[in-house]
Amino acid sequence: MRKLTYFMAASIDGFIGAPDGDAQFFLRHADEEFFRWLASDYPETLASHGRRALGLDGLPNRRFDTVIQGRRSYEVALKEGITSPYAHLRQYVASRTLTESPDPAVEIISSGPAERVRELKREEGLGIYLCGGSRLAGELREEIDELVIKTYPVVLGSGMPMFGAGFQITDFTLKSVRSFPNGAVVSTYSRTTAR
Numbered sequence: 001m002r003k004l005t006y007f008m009a010a011s012i013d014g015f016i017g018a019p020d021g022d023a024q025f026f027l028r029h030a031d032e033e034f035f036r037w038l039a040s041d042y043p044e045t046l047a048s049h050g051r052r053a054l055g056l057d058g059l060p061n062r063r064f065d066t067v068i069q070g071r072r073s074y075e076v077a078l079k080e081g082i083t084s085p086y087a088h089l090r091q092y093v094a095s096r097t098l099t100e101s102p103d104p105a106v107e108i109i110s111s112g113p114a115e116r117v118r119e120l121k122r123e124e125g126l127g128i129y130l131c132g133g134s135r136l137a138g139e140l141r142e143e144i145d146e147l148v149i150k151t152y153p154v155v156l157g158s159g160m161p162m163f164g165a166g167f168q169i170t171d172f173t174l175k176s177v178r179s180f181p182n183g184a185v186v187s188t189y190s191r192t193t194a195r
């Protein structure tokens with residue numbers, strides 16, 4: 001069974017972006033050492049245009065072969081004219097409003113993303129990268145097997161929560177923690193609550 005991993009950047013106080021979702025300001029924490037780690041451990045989480053710019057185009061996938069994101073997260077790339085942001089992965093975008101995919105490499109999931117994820121999990125292959133954002137993570141909370149939280153040393157006070165969902169206690173077990181000289185901490189958790 002393939003795993004669904006929610007891999008995201010967050011502030012110390014657990015927000016994945018500004019109140020409007022903007023998360024660009026996290027990038028200033030991604031220094032050379034951090035990028036080296038990303039490229040070696042999670043190369044597939046780097047978007048195609050970033051990989052190209054860094055000369056990392058040919059990196060093989062290590063953990064994921066599929067990505068799923070919400071329409072509003074996909075739009076961040078779309079606004080830059082990028083229709084296939086993770087060309088090295090099978091790409092799914094959840095949306096009820098995008099009736100036609102802007103790119104043949106991107107499949108739209110117009111309803112039941114949790115059900116679709118359960119189907120994808122039953123397929124052979126590497127893991128499934130849940131890229132975000134908050135709302136889709138909230139919708140898929142029950143399906144998340146693993147969390148990889150890149151916590152950057154910043155407090156926001158308010159912002160976009162990691163999960164756009166109601167209160168519910170879901171236990172996770174800490175598997176590993178890695179800290180970086182720039183203050184970034186990457187924590188990996190696996191789900192402990194029985195479904």
Ligand SMILES: NC(=O)c1ccc[n+]([C@@H]2O[C@H](COP(=O)([O-])OP(=O)(O)OC[C@H]3O[C@@H](n4cnc5c(N)ncnc54)[C@H](OP(=O)(O)O)[C@@H]3O)[C@@H](O)[C@H]2O)c1
Binds near residue numbers: 008016069112
């Ligand atoms: N810090 C990080 O690592 C990180 C990672 C990713 C994204 N982000 C940020 O997150 C922000 C976006 O998050 P968000 O919570 O606003 O939006 P989102 O989760 O990316 O997308 C929400 C959209 O997904 C679609 N969707 C959700 N549930 C669905 C369902 N059951 N069936 C069909 N479609 C469904 C809907 O699209 P329609 O409205 O088209 O129906 C909904 O508006 C972005 O601004 C981005 O910067 C941060």
